[in-house]
Amino acid sequence: MQQTTAYTSLTLMNDIMTGTERVLNTPLPIAYSIAIAQITWLYVLLLPFQLYKALEWITIPACIAASYIILAILFIGKEIENPFGRDVNDLPLEGYCEQIAHELDVIAAMDVHRDMPYAFLDSHLNLPLYPVSMASFPVWAERSEEKI
Numbered sequence: 126m127q128q129t130t131a132y133t134s135l136t137l138m139n140d141i142m143t144g145t146e147r148v149l150n151t152p153l154p155i156a157y158s159i160a161i162a163q164i165t166w167l168y169v170l171l172l173p174f175q176l177y178k179a180l181e182w183i184t185i186p187a188c189i190a191a192s193y194i195i196l197a198i199l200f201i202g203k204e205i206e207n208p209f210g211r212d213v214n215d216l217p218l219e220g221y222c223e224q225i226a227h228e229l230d231v232i233a234a235m236d237v238h239r240d241m242p243y244a245f246l247d248s249h250l251n252l253p254l255y256p257v258s259m260a261s262f263p264v265w266a267e268r269s270e271e272k273i
Contacts, residue, residue: 149209158203165199 169192176184208216251262265273 145209149207153206161202162199165195169195 169188172191173184173188176187180187204212204214209218246262247266249261249263252259253262253265254260
């Protein structure tokens with residue numbers, strides 16, 4: 126039972142690792158990065174001409190504020206494209222690994238009751254058919270195969 130849980134957890138961890146490797150090894154194509162940057166700069170440069178009739182003298186401060194926000198989004202996108210490096214804004218993977226190692230040490234340090242490894246199976250808290258039946262394991266164990 127514990128082995129099944131461990132294997133399930135390892136499979137889940139392997140799936141997560143595969144997904145993170147896919148993010149790491151599949152960057153945004155350079156053509157997309159160039160096109161996004163060019164379109165953003167073109168929009169920022171043409172923005173005052175679009176807003177002049179509506180805003181008149183407020184066009185300059187409004188365009189400065191809007192350009193700051195739009196270009197910030199562009200640079201944030203470039204910064205978080207690869208979250209697995211060693212830059213300031215990357216994920217703290219070493220901290221995550223240290224936390225996992227600490228938690229594994231805590232789990233491994235727990236005392237295991239070797240005399241009763243399957244004590245939960247015989248417990249009244251074990252409801253093997255929970256959604257269908259509220260009967261506990263001892264109740265089901267007393268029933269014959271024909272009755273089940």
